[in-house]
Amino acid sequence: MPHLLTILILLPVIGAVASVLYSFTPSKREEHYKWIALVTTVATFIISLFLLTGLGDNSANFRFEENVLWIGSIGTRYHVAVDGISLWLVLLTTLLMPIAILSSWTAIKKRQLAYYVFLLILASAMMGVFVSLDLLLFYLFFEASLIPMFFLIGIWGGDRRIYAAIKFFIYTAVGSLLMLVGIIYLYFHYQTFDYVTLIQAISSQPLDPKAEFFLFAAFGLAFSIKVPLFPFHTWLPDAHTEAPTAGSVILAGVLLKMGTYGLLRFNLGMFPTMAHKFAPVIIVLAIIGIIYGxxxxxxxxDVKRLVAYSSVSHMGFVVLGLFSFTELGMQGALYQMLNHGVSTGALFLFVGFIYERRHTRLISEFGGLSKPMPWFATLFVIASLSSVGLPFLNGFVGEFLIMVGMWTSGVTSHPYIATMLAATGxxxxxxxxxxxxxxxxxxPVTNSENAKLPDLNSREVGLLIPLLVLMLFMGVYPRVFLDRSRASIEAVRDRLSTSPAGGSFTVNAVETQPQTKQATKAE
Amino acid sequence: MNFFPGQSILPIINWALIAPEIIVCAAAVIVMLIDAFAPPTQRWITGGVSLGGLLFAAIATIWLWVSGGIGPADAFNQMIVLDELRLGFTLVFLLVSILTLLISTVWVQGENLPAGEFHSLLLFATVGMMLMASGGDLVIIFLGLEILSIATYVLAGFRRTDVRSNESSLKYFILGSFSSAFLLYGIALTYGATGVAGAPGTTNIAIIASRINEARYPGLLFAGAAMMLVGFGFKIATAPFHVWTPDVYEGAPTPVTAFMAAGPKAAGFAAFIRAFVFGFPFVVASANSSIGAGVHSAWLTVLMVLAVMTMTLGNVVAIAQNNVKRMLAYSSIAHAGYALVGMVAAGATGDPAQRNTAITAVMFYLLTYAVMNVGAFTVVQLIARSGDRRTSIEDYNGIGFKSPVLAFSLSLFMLSLLGMPLTAGFMGKILVFGAAVNQGYYVLVIIGVLNSAISAYYYLRLIVVMFFKERTTAWNAPKIPAGLAVALILTVVGVLYLGIFPGRIINALQTRIEPPLFTIRLPGAPSK
Incomplete structure (x- = not known):
């Protein structure tokens, strides 16, 4: 399918434009906007499934590549493609979008046009982030994703929405602006914004260590704020708590992944030498994040704040896995990104459901919901256990791989201490x-207001089913996912191991062993 | 040294070279005549004539650009030069004037102000700006500056019955004439310092550059350059010379503020670049002890400090403002700082290709700033209503979904001023900061981007009050007159076009000024 990625990027925007145009027709009706949004995002999801057909041989190559000149005078290209890393993140995005829209079905009553338009624009921007192979294009989508989220939090959020929205915006903007300086520096150093050209150029004529240090720091700061890594996490609980349910789902499900994706793609891919130097520091921060979160x-x-802080903890695992520089750790990190998107996304949906019924999220207000709402209770428990990391559910696979990877990692002197500390998480x-x-x-039902709460309706159960099925499937048969990403992860590891400072951390001996473990789990 | 003093030679008259200036000037005179003789009911014609004149001048400018004009590339003893620096900036000025005209005609009618006077003053101000960009001689630059300033003093006080407008005009006049004096004194000192054996001093920028190392009184040269720097610094509102800006911008009628923030600032930059980047040019490091190198490194250092101060002060103080016009005034100070970063990059290199790129970056930056700034003021004017009554931030509370067109346009302009991707402001910043990174000014650029982050706070504040707050008082959506609607559409489309497909415009603005800058083509002069 030619131009598949462009279609995926543009389709939500077309939906947004269609909604705006529809609002000018005399026969418009407020409840039609969500249908337009739903149809658009479902179509996007179905089209995105075609991406799976293109990666048949599981190699590290970029697929569905489109590469045309965009702004000639500064050499920016519209260069998009997917590989084994971005493929799954794109699919996660397209899967979560219809779910987010369905979750807003009755919750959003005011200004529906603007709400769905912002959601659709956000979908395009997120897609662009994961498929861009031009640094300026990447930055453009990375920043562009801020604005719709800023509006979503600010207009449809909770009581402290203005504070949360501004905090979210400024935290992220500070980091990414410094990354912009790094991007411009790279451009003038290598005369290109193109990622593929850049990584070749960097390996043939390496940067001087001082420049690489600052570049790693600039990119790393931008992504660490987005992840968020420990000292930069304070925007997250506010943004998550104040955002509307769909906003939280997307924020946790996709936006945070931009940070870890960026670390993997750009920090590890472009600055391997510095990655080794920084790794111990980042591992310490990740472990602090895991335990502190x-x-x-x-x-x-507050239930929502609880889930938000659990995100800090889970994303710490992802960063830990990435900086173990082992195949298992990095594969686990990628897997954990998907797990977190699915599980935490689902948890935020549950929080949204009870908030819609009771207009409070305080734990003390609830109790004994299993009696009035048995469906809710059952599914909520499954999702929570997935987040905890119960074997046979997805969370276990990711965390297990990360911990095995970290244990065998040569990146710090006592990796087992790091692993043990992380395991307490x-x-x-x-x-x-x-x-x-x-x-x-x-x-027991302690609060009489809870006694007659209606159980989940069919829409609510329906939008949870895909996530719950995925939790189970990803928990018992991770091969499907890991096989497709292995070559791309290995390509990043190659760059890491061939860098001048690398070398001592390859653990080929251990690599085969967990393979059998996965296989046994699959039975 | 057998230099012919240029002043004693009959100048080459090349009228074609100043065709755009002549056209605008003629239009201004015609407007005055119509105003004097037409009955009051027909004075609206003046707006049409002005618009026609400006468009015609734009066509003449493009003709000059495409054909290179007739005859040599300079005229009147190099008083007037023809290069991309001039033409690019001229188009920016014409664009600003056209947009100002579009947003002011209805306002002039509504406030019962004399339309003819307003339009002719606007046109004369435009001529002044154009001369500032086209002058190859400090005298022409000063002349242009004065034509521009006197017209804008009057424009700032155009609402005679309003105390704030009067205050604005008086402040601008007093401080403006003070700074003009600085500039003139600087020019005089430079003239005195550049005299060589057998020839008097010169105000010709190219000759200044060629004589700089033989200056007989280096001290005078330094003092002259410093005073000129103060004069230009005032016009473009750099930090220690910015104090007039907020008061003048706040008090002046909104269309005039839009004009002042976009046009004269760009004109100041055009003349500033011409006088300093080419008048006191980069000298290679081996000649470090020469006077030229001393002057060059001195002004470059000062400019760097000014850029940092300007950006930081503008952005930090803007946060505390509660009046939208004042906020935009401080934001305009901050933007002058960003543009200065580009100018520092232009001044810091002797490589013509890199210098041209940096100059193009500054020019493109000022173009984007003009478009988004005039756009923002268009919305501010619509919301302020007659008499500029509603300009406080609270007046914007909760209008987001009540006047969605205005609110979303204003949000777009704010995001563009902030420098978000897909808007003009982003591309401008990329080019300017890119030029500075290319010259190795990393710290300057980092301060610049951190300032952008600071600016997010106050730009977003307007979006926050418009969309995130509820309106408590009544709101009647203002009617959008045709002229303002056209201006709004032009600026919105412009912001998006310059932000998404800026390639063609950047290529078009690309300057190709090769050293020696404007070769001296005096008949009989020995070729050096």
Whole structure:
């Protein structure tokens, strides 16, 4: 299918334009906008499935490549393609979009036109981030994704929405502007914005260490804020808590992945030498994030804030896996990105459902929801267990791979200490999730307002089903996903290992062993 | 040294070279005549005549650009030169004037102000700006500056019955004439310093550049350059010389503010670049001890400091403003700082290709700034209503979904001023900062982007009040007159076009000024 990626990027925008045009027709009706948005995003998802056909041989090559000159005078190209890394993130985006729109079906009553237009624009921008292979184009989509999210939080958010929206915007903008300086520097150093050309140029004529240090720092800061890595995480709980449900789902599901995707694609891909130098620091920050996020999540009185802090903890695992520089760790990190998108996305949906019914998210207001809402309780428990990392559900696979990868990593002197500390995060996750479940779902109905809450309707169950099926499928048969990304991850690892400072961290001996573990799990 | 003093030779008269200036001047005179003789009911014609004159001048400019004019590329003893620096900036000025005209005609009618006077003043101001860009001689630049300034002093105080407008005009006049004096004094000192054996001093920029190392009084040269820097710094509102800006911008009628923020600033930059980048040009490091190198490194250092101060002060103080016009005034100071970053890059290199790229970057930046700034002021004017009554931030509360066209346009302009991708402001910043990175000014660029992040706070604030807050008081959506609608469409389309497909425009603005800048073609002069 030619121009598949361009179609995927443009289709949501076309939907947005169609909605605006429709609003000028005399027979317009407010409830039609969501249908336009739904049809557009479902179509996008179906078309995006064609991407799977193009990666038959699982090689590291870029597929569905489109490369045309965009602005001649500064040499920017419209260069998009997918490989094994971005493929899954694109699919995650296209899958979550219809779900996000369905979750807003009754929750959003005011200004529906603007709401769905912003969601659709956001979908385009996110798609662009994952498929861009031109640095300026990437930056453009990266920044462009800020604006619709800013509006979504600011207009349809909770009480402190203005504070949260501005904080979200400025935190992210500061980081990405410094990355822009880095991009411009690279352009003048190598006369190109093109990623593929750049990584070749960098390996043939390396940057001097000082420049590479600052470049790694500039790109790393932008992505660390987006992830968010530990000291830069403070925007996240506010943004998550104040955003409307669909906003939280997309924020957790996709926007955070831009950070880890950027670290993997750009920081590790372009600056391998510095990646080795920075790795110990980043690993420490990731572990602090894992433990700190979990501990703070434990004491949150608000369910949504709890899930938000659990994101900090989970994204810490992803970063840990990436910077283990082992195949298992990095594959696990990529896998964990998808898991987090699915599980945390689902958790935010559940929070949205009870918020829509009770207009509160305080844990103390609930209790014994399993009696009035058995469907809700069952599915909520499954999603929570997936987030905790119960075997046979997706979270386990990702965290397990990351921890095995970290244990065998040569990037720090005592990787097992790092692994053991990170592993406590899994225990903490069980503590805060199960404790929250106990107080919200189980036990007697303490608050009479909860006694007659309606259970999930068919729309709500329907939009959860794909996520729950994925949780189970990804938990028992991760091969499908890992096989397609392996070659691309290996390509990044090649650059990491051939860099002057690399070498001591390859662990070929251990690589075969967990393969059998996956295989046994699949049975 | 057997230099013929240019002043004693009959100048080459080449009328074609100043065709755009003549056209605008003629239009201004015609407008005055119509105003004097036509009955009051027909004075609206003046607007049409002005618009026609400006468009005609734009066509003449493009003709000059495409054909290279008739005859040599300079005229009147190099008083007037023809290069892309002049033509590009001239088009920016004409664009600003056309947009100002579009947004002011209805306002002039509505406020019962004399339309003819307003239009002729606007046209004369435009001529002044054009001369500032086309002057190859400091005297012409000063002349243009004065024509421009006197017209804008009057324009700023055009709403005679309004105290704020009067204050604005008086402040601008006093401080403006003070700075003009600085500039003139600087020119005089430079003239004195550049005298060589057998020839008096010169105000010709190319000759200044060629004589700089033989200057008899280096001290005078330094003082002259410093005073000129102050004079230009005032016009473009750099940090220590910016104090007039907020008061004048706030008090002046909104269409005039739009004009002042976009046009004269660009004109100031055109003349500033001409006088400093080419008058006191880059000298290779081996000649470090020469006077030229000393002057060059001195002004470049000062300019760097000014750029940092201007960006930081403009952005930080803008956060505290509660009046939209004042906020945009500080934002315009900040943008002058960003453009200065590009000018520093242009001044820092002797390589003509890199210098041309940097100059193009500044020119493109000022073009984008003109488009988005006039656009923003168009919306501000519509919301302010007659008499500029509603210009405080609270007046924008919750209008987002009540007047969606205005609110979304204003948001687009704010995002563009902030420098978000897909808007003109982003491309402008990329070019300007790119030029500076290319010259190795990393710290300057990092300060620049951090300033952009600071500016997010106040640009977003307007979006926040428009969309995220609810309106408590009544709101009647303003009617959008045709002229303003056209201006709004032009600026919105312009912001998006320059942001998404800027390639053609950047290529068109690309300057190709090769050293020696404008070769001296005096008849009989020995070729050096």
């Amino acid at each position: 979990a501990l703070v999540a434990m004491v949150q009185p 899994v225990i903490w996750a069980a503590v805060y999730m199960l404790w929250m479940l106990q107080r919200v779902v189980f036990g």
